[in-house]
Amino acid sequence: MRFLKVIFISLFLTSCIGNITSTVFGVGVNINLDPRSPGLYLDDKLAETLIMKKIVQHDYKQIFLNVKVIDGTAILSGRVEKAEDKLKMTKFAWETAGIKAVRNDIVIADETSFKQRAKD
Template identity: 30%
Template sequence: MKLTHAVLAAAAALAVVQVTGCAVARDQQTVGAYIDDTTLTTRVKARFAKDPVVSATSLNVETLNGTVQLSGFAKSAAERSTAESLARTTEGVKSVRNDIVVR
């Protein structure tokens, strides 16, 4: 009986999400926009991981409405600028905010 109620509750929640276009971010971003931003974040992080200059583990990437925000600590100005360049040239990125600090 409990399982039936849980399944019905999940189905009702899914129906509400599909009908209303439920927002998933603090600024009422749509599900589609959230997925697009997550994809951009993943693309930028993948480019960081492949680049020999950028330390992907020391830098953070967040995306909101196509704007990528970079943060964290770089070992050099070259690493900071390379990270920004990689993010800017990633397909789908509208703009980049570079808050990376050089140590």
């Protein structure tokens, strides 16, 4: 009987590990579904944060960016006004520790209003 209790408790606790990690690592993060190790996942999240910090520290008026880092590869997407800004975003990503490659999918577009973007 004692053996069954141990098995039941161990099965019950292992089903909670995914919920515990999603609580520990932040809201909406379900690390048990990600194929990366927890250490690599956190390294990628740190690199994303550092890239966004570099971008925010500069004063850009019309910039809409998304930064994602997967296995050390920075994926930049969004829209900027000038080609120089696109190059700066790539430079910011390359200068970040832990980045092995950069994929720049940023497009150069004219200034648009909120009303024009809402029509998309």
